[in-house]
Amino acid sequence: MARESTAKTDTSITEHLHELVLNSSDVEDFLNELAQVSARNLSEPGDEVLCAITLLRQRKAATVTSSSPAAAAVARLEYEFSQTPSMEASTSQATVSVPDVREDGRWPEYSASLLGQGVRSVLAVPFELEGETKAALLLYSSRPNRFESRVLEFAEDFVGQTSLALRLAVRFANHSETAANLRATLESRTVIDMAVGIIMAQNRCSQQDAFEILKTASSTRNSKLHDVAASVVNSLGQGPARTHYDG
Numbered sequence: 328m329a330r331e332s333t334a335k336t337d338t339s340i341t342e343h344l345h346e347l348v349l350n351s352s353d354v355e356d357f358l359n360e361l362a363q364v365s366a367r368n369l370s371e372p373g374d375e376v377l378c379a380i381t382l383l384r385q386r387k388a389a390t391v392t393s394s395s396p397a398a399a400a401v402a403r404l405e406y407e408f409s410q411t412p413s414m415e416a417s418t419s420q421a422t423v424s425v426p427d428v429r430e431d432g433r434w435p436e437y438s439a440s441l442l443g444q445g446v447r448s449v450l451a452v453p454f455e456l457e458g459e460t461k462a463a464l465l466l467y468s469s470r471p472n473r474f475e476s477r478v479l480e481f482a483e484d485f486v487g488q489t490s491l492a493l494r495l496a497v498r499f500a501n502h503s504e505t506a507a508n509l510r511a512t513l514e515s516r517t518v519i520d521m522a523v524g525i526i527m528a529q530n531r532c533s534q535q536d537a538f539e540i541l542k543t544a545s546s547t548r549n550s551k552l553h554d555v556a557a558s559v560v561n562s563l564g565q566g567p568a569r570t571h572y573d574g
Contacts, residue, residue, distance in 0.1 A: 365464060366395065375397075376468055379465040416453045417451075423451040426474075427471040456494055
């Protein structure tokens with residue numbers, strides 16, 4: 328069992344996770360750090376717990392991070408099987424325990440693969456996230472009945488503490504992705520507007536006529552409107568157009 332002396336206090340864990348969110352470059356980076364923190368807090372000397380974290384999208388494991396190379400080898404099974412403890416935990420939002428893989432008959436092929444990796448017990452605990460994103464903490468042990476009583480309670484408490492940090496990491500990632508998409512849209516719009524202005528000046532025509540010329544060229548060349556606009560702008564030797572959007 329995990330001893331209280333091996334675990335960080337709630338406050339120190341929370342502070343550490345907040346630092347991870349702020350210092351991680353992306354969600355996967357954060358998940359890797361979180362998996363290592365989880366393994367350190369749930370392992371004992373001479374009794375290592377392997378840890379993986381699955382991030383699900385469209386009911387498939389989109390991201391799987393792990394605490395060590397040994398954990399990574401086991402976690403690869405999450406990509407190979409559509410029905411696993413982590414999938415069930417994530418979709419049902421309930422903890423799934425496999426006290427002894429050898430005696431469990433819920434996922435025969437998956438269990439056989441786990442036994443081949445030397446895994447005898449598994450625990451999957453879902454994170455409390457927002458929207459469609461689902462995630463679960465996966466714990467593996469070479470000992471049967473490893474994740475019971477106090478260890479199970481500690482694992483669920485740990486996930487409860489870390490869920491907020493993971494929600495923040497996912498939210499930041501979504502914001503960054505939205506900002507990147509907005510920046511790309513604005514840059515594309517800037518190039519098109521500049522090209523229209525150049526065509527208006529060269530042909531002494533209206534803005535609508537200039538835009539139609541650009542669209543016709545796009546259709547004739549079978550190229551994207553943005554690419555044709557960029558070629559018009561670059562033909563003046565001004566280089567790529569820039570937008571002042573800073574995100």
